[in-house]
Amino acid sequence: MKKRITRGAIAAVTVVTTGLALAACTPPSDDNGQLVAFGPQGDNGSLAENEFTQLLEKKFDIDFDWQTTTYDGSVAGEKRQVSLASGDYPDAYFLVPWVDAFSRSEILKYGQQGVLLPLEDLIDEYAPNLKERFEEKPDWEQSVTAPDGHIYAITQWTECYHCSYPSKLWMNTTWLDKLGLEQPTTTEELREVLRAFKNDDPNGNGRPDEVALSASASEPVINYFMNAFTYAPYGSPSSPPPMVLDGDKVTLSATTDGWRAGLQYISSLADEGLIDTASFTQNGEALRALGDNADGEILGAAAVLHPYEIVTADSPDGRDTHYDAVPPVKGPDGTQFATYRSPVSPLGMFALTNKSTEEERIQAIKVIDYLVTEEGDRLGAMGPEGEAWVPAVEGDVALDPELDPTFKPLTYDETSNASWRSMGQYWDSLEYRNSQVVPEDVYSPDGYERRLLNASQEYEPYAPDESMLFPVEKLWPDPDTSAELAELQTNIATYITQAQAEFVTGQRDIDDDATWDAYAADLEGLGLSRYLELQQALYDAL
Numbered sequence: 001m002k003k004r005i006t007r008g009a010i011a012a013v014t015v016v017t018t019g020l021a022l023a024a025c026t027p028p029s030d031d032n033g034q035l036v037a038f039g040p041q042g043d044n045g046s047l048a049e050n051e052f053t054q055l056l057e058k059k060f061d062i063d064f065d066w067q068t069t070t071y072d073g074s075v076a077g078e079k080r081q082v083s084l085a086s087g088d089y090p091d092a093y094f095l096v097p098w099v100d101a102f103s104r105s106e107i108l109k110y111g112q113q114g115v116l117l118p119l120e121d122l123i124d125e126y127a128p129n130l131k132e133r134f135e136e137k138p139d140w141e142q143s144v145t146a147p148d149g150h151i152y153a154i155t156q157w158t159e160c161y162h163c164s165y166p167s168k169l170w171m172n173t174t175w176l177d178k179l180g181l182e183q184p185t186t187t188e189e190l191r192e193v194l195r196a197f198k199n200d201d202p203n204g205n206g207r208p209d210e211v212a213l214s215a216s217a218s219e220p221v222i223n224y225f226m227n228a229f230t231y232a233p234y235g236s237p238s239s240p241p242p243m244v245l246d247g248d249k250v251t252l253s254a255t256t257d258g259w260r261a262g263l264q265y266i267s268s269l270a271d272e273g274l275i276d277t278a279s280f281t282q283n284g285e286a287l288r289a290l291g292d293n294a295d296g297e298i299l300g301a302a303a304v305l306h307p308y309e310i311v312t313a314d315s316p317d318g319r320d321t322h323y324d325a326v327p328p329v330k331g332p333d334g335t336q337f338a339t340y341r342s343p344v345s346p347l348g349m350f351a352l353t354n355k356s357t358e359e360e361r362i363q364a365i366k367v368i369d370y371l372v373t374e375e376g377d378r379l380g381a382m383g384p385e386g387e388a389w390v391p392a393v394e395g396d397v398a399l400d401p402e403l404d405p406t407f408k409p410l411t412y413d414e415t416s417n418a419s420w421r422s423m424g425q426y427w428d429s430l431e432y433r434n435s436q437v438v439p440e441d442v443y444s445p446d447g448y449e450r451r452l453l454n455a456s457q458e459y460e461p462y463a464p465d466e467s468m469l470f471p472v473e474k475l476w477p478d479p480d481t482s483a484e485l486a487e488l489q490t491n492i493a494t495y496i497t498q499a500q501a502e503f504v505t506g507q508r509d510i511d512d513d514a515t516w517d518a519y520a521a522d523l524e525g526l527g528l529s530r531y532l533e534l535q536q537a538l539y540d541a542l
Contacts, residue, residue: 033063033359034063034064034065035062035063035064035065035091035092035356035360035363035364036065036067036090036091036092036355037064037065037066037067037090037091037092037093037094037364038066038067038068038069038080038083038089038090038092038093038094038095039066039067039068039069039093039094039095039423040068040069040070040071040076040095040096040099040100040423041066041068041069041070042070042071042421044414044415044416044417045417046066046068046417047064047066047068047420048064048066049417050417050418050419050420051384051417051418051419052379052380052383052418052419052420052424053420055379056367056370059370060363060366060367060370061363062360062363062364062367067083067090069100071096071099072099073098073099073100076099076100077099077100079100080093080095080100084110084115089115089353089355090353090355091352091353091355091356091357091360091364092350092351092352092353092356092360092364093348093349093350093351093353094349094350094420094423095347095348095349095350095423096349096422096423097155097156097345097347097349097422098422099422101155101347101348101349102116102153102347102348102351103346103347103348104346104348104475104476104477105477105482105486106348107146107152107153107348107351108146108147108148108152108476108477108479108482109479109482110152110351111146111148111150111152111153112148112479114354115353115354116152116153116351116352116353117152117351117352117353117354117356117361118150118151118152119150119151119152119153119154119351119352119365120145120149120150120151122352122361122362122365123151123365126362126365126366126369127365127366127368127369128369129369129370129372129373130154130368130369130372133157133372133427136429137157137429139343139344140155140157140344142474143155143344143345143346143473143474146476147476147541152348152351153348153349153350153351154348154349154350154351154368154426155344155345155346155347155348155349156345156347156349156425156426156428157343157344157345157426157427157428157429158343158345158425158428159343159428159429159430159433160343160428160433161430161433161434161452161453161456162305162306162449162452162453162455162456163305163341164340164341164343164456164460165338165339165340165341165456165459165460165463166219166223166234166305166339166341167219167223167224167227167232167234167303167338167339168224168303168304168305168306168325168326168455168456168459169213169224169301169302169303169325169326170301170302170303170304170306170307170310170323170324170325170326171183171193171300171301171323171324171325171326172197172202172297172299172300172301172322172323173322173323173324174322175197175202175203175300175322176193178202178204179196179197179200179202181193181196183324183326184326184329185327185329185330186228186329186330186331187225187228187265187329187330187331187332189329190326190329191268191269191272191274194212194213194269194272194274194275194300194301195212195272195274197210197212197213197274197300197301198210198212198272198273198274198300202300203296203297203298205296209295209296209298210298210299210300211276211290211298211299211300212273212274212275212276212300212301213269213274213275213276213279213300213301213302213303214275214276214278214279214282214287214290214299214301214302214310215276215279215287215302215303215304216279216282216283216284216286216287216304216309217237217279217280217281217282217283218236218237218283218284219236219303219304219305219309220235220236220237220497220500221266221275221279221280221303222235222262222263222266222500222504223235223303223339224303224328224339225262225265225266225269225303226259226262226263226266227328227335227336227337227338227339227462228262228265228328228329228330228331228335228336228337229258229259229261229262229265229331229335230253230256230258230259230261230262230335230337231244231253231337231339231464231468232253232262232337232339233253233339233469233470234339234340234341235339237497239493240472240489240493241254241489241492241493241496241531242254242259242496243470243472243532243535244468244469244470245467245468245469245470245539247467248539248540249536250470250532250535250536250539251532252523252528252532254496254500254523255519255520255523255528258335260510260516261331261332263500263503263504263510264510264511265331266504267503267504267505267506267510270504270505270506271506275504276290277504277505279303280501280504280505281501284309287302287304287309287310288309288310288311288312290310291310291311291312291319292311292312292315297317297319297322299311301323301326302323306448306452307320307323307451308320308448310323311323313445313448314445320443321443324455325455325458325459327458327459327462328459328462336462337462337463337464338459338460338461338462338463338464340463340464340469342469342471342473342474344471344473344474345473346473346474346475349423349426350364350368350426352364352365368426371424371426371427372426372427373427374406374407374427374432376424377424377425377426377427377428377432378407379419379424380419380420380424380425381419381420381421381422381424381425382409382419382421383412383416383418383419384418384419386410387410387412387413387416387418388409388410388412388416388418388419389407389408389409389410390407390408390410391406391407391408392404392405392406392407392408392437396408396437397437397438397440398434398435398436398437398438399433399434399435399436399437399438399449399450399453400434400435403431403434403435404435405435405436405437406432406435406436406437407435407436407437408436408437409436409437409446409449411445411446434453436449438450442454470535470539471539471542472535474542475535475538475539475542476538476541477538478534478537478538478541481534481537484530484534485531485534485535488526488527488530488531488534489531491526491527492523492526492527492528492531495522495523495526496523499519499522503519
């Protein structure tokens with residue numbers, strides 16, 4: 001299958017693992033000079049036979065011995081945790097943020113136990129490119145440095161511009177044109193458009209088969225709409241509860257009057273059948289099935305990061321070109337925000353363990369140092385020159401026309417086993433991303449990145465003031481309270497997600513004061529005050 005390479009990454013939060021009292025005492029093992037490395041392996045071929053693996057082995061005189069898992073996050077995460085708990089862990093971990101990367105709690109825990117080794121001295125002596133990147137992006141170095149001053153794991157730095165505004169609404173503008181409608185700018189105009197999509201047969205088949213708006217459980221439909229009532233922090237099934245700063249005070253948005261007003265609006269849309277209630281339970285494949293419906297176009301809009309999540313690129317009937325982003329709509333009181341997502345990732349991708357030898361540590365850190373160069377990133381995360389990308393030539397235009405173009409991504413064989421892809425993507429600065437060559441035709445697969453950039457530029461003016469943003473991604477846990485915090489966070493976030501779905505679908509009456517008060521009381525019973533107290537302490541320690 002041929003696919004366009006889209007550079008970007010989505011972070012996820014991993015669950016804190018249980019203890020390993022004995023693992024830290026495990027001495028380095030004799031692995032006959034091989035670097036035992038743990039990493040995910042896809043269906044496109046083995047890591048041992050991977051072309052980029054072989055390039056690294058030759059370039060840095062490494063002999064990899066791979067312990068592999070899959071890209072299924074639950075399976076991969078469990079296997080990694082078992083390896084640590086049993087003491088049978090590798091010399092090095094090469095992980096993927098959205099699969100099985102280390103959480104900050106794990107990084108600090110295993111680092112202080114001596115299982116994960118400090119990397120800063122190795123970086124100082126053997127990783128000049130990484131040191132230079134840290135100087136370019138001081139927030140990156142700050143984010144990987146634990147409170148004790150050590151660097152136990154390397155995270156990904158990603159300034160994917162379109163990912164910075166993840167909660168977008170993509171609407172079928174061919175349906176708008178057919179019905180003689182304008183793109184909505186307010187919550188009530190949006191309601192009228194969705195009514196027309198549902199009731200006025202925009203696909204022209206004479207059947208009431210249109211789905212006005214849908215989403216998937218992995219990208220909560222709440223986020224886009226809520227921003228017309230109060231700021232909605234980035235949310236996903238694995239995210240913390242929605243928190244914002246009020247001055248220097250950490251607060252929970254999900255119990256405020258604004259949040260309730262947002263739920264009342266979303267619930268009113270669901271009451272009219274204007275939001276697909278499957279949005280709270282279906283996965284991405286089910287959502288794509290609506291967009292790719294074989295019997296004709298039936299999807300009016302979707303709340304997703306980008307339109308290829310809802311329709312296949314280069315569709316035979318051209319429907320992949322029909323969806324354009326709707327900038328944040330204005331709420332009844334003028335509220336109009338766009339959810340912002342930080343480039344800082346708290347998830348550890350690369351770490352060395354006390355099983356490794358000094359020589360293996362030097363070899364491994366040189367690999368990471370290579371991966372943060374432009375050459376290393378393109379070969380590691382994208383693929384070989386001529387297959388995955390080509391150098392820019394005279395006349396090419398960069399995604400940001402003010403930058404000199406450097407490379408042009410190509411359409412290539414997705415089954416190729418020539419790169420590490422997400423496992424090799426550590427460096428993704430805004431300047432690097434925006435220097436890629438992208439055609440002007442935003443509706444062609446090759447021009448897709450420009451389509452996403454243009455959409456994001458319409459969201460950027462509505463980004464919240466930085467003083468509102470609770471920097472959860474920058475916080476390091478307190479070892480004495482991390483287990484308690486993790487349990488509280490899981491319970492509170494799970495309850496909020498479930499309750500919101502029930503409010504929107506009518507299982508709970510969002511207009512009933514007693515029901516709303518009971519919801520707030522339930523959160524308090526789950527330890528909300530203690531949770532905010534712990535988060536406040538971590539924030540104050542920044």
